[in-house]
Amino acid sequence: MFRLPEGIRHLPDHLDRQAQADLVEEIRLVVAEAPLFVPVMPGTGKPMSVRMTNCGSLGWVTDKERGYRYQPEHPVTGKIWPAIPERLLWLWNDITAYPKPPEACLVNFYDDTARMGLHQDRDEQDLAAPVLSISLGNSCLFRVGGLNRKDPTGSFKLSSGDVVVIGGEGRLAFHGVDRIYPNTSTLLKNGGRINLTLRRVNP
């Protein structure tokens, strides 16, 4: 039997179509300034299947030598990240009510074959802050486990406009994306899925 960890809340269809389209437009501007890059595994340098960028005062990056970390600059252009769009800050306040604003908004782009293996979000110093996840575009199968990699897992579908809050005991739960369902949304004209995750890094 699998129980979703306490602190992980799925808010289906939280954003209406217009709100989703507005976010996509904002993300287009972010990507124009901070181009998508291919993250690689620490140590091996093996590329991941997603492409990513960030906005905020800090962005999550990874490379072969230095591994996972947050830094103020884009790893390719060396420029500071664009600001987090205001509507995302409103959403963070509305949903989490966390007293400090997010410092990083990780933008993950999944093409229809991309996946994300089970992992924990533990590169943030402030583990008391929740992570807020927003799904745009094609649906995906999202998998959640427990605090240990081998704990039992369960999965559910995430659709465009869904929001997931990952906090409390679920904050360090393993999670990942098993697969993208092609042609399940018309929001992104070139297909794929965008996931935005808002994170507080410093306590």
Added chain:
DNA sequence: CAGTGTCA
């Protein structure tokens, strides 16, 4: 022997 990896 793990890995925000891959394949059957």
Added chain:
DNA sequence: CGGG
């Protein structure tokens, strides 16, 4: 399955 197997790089580092």
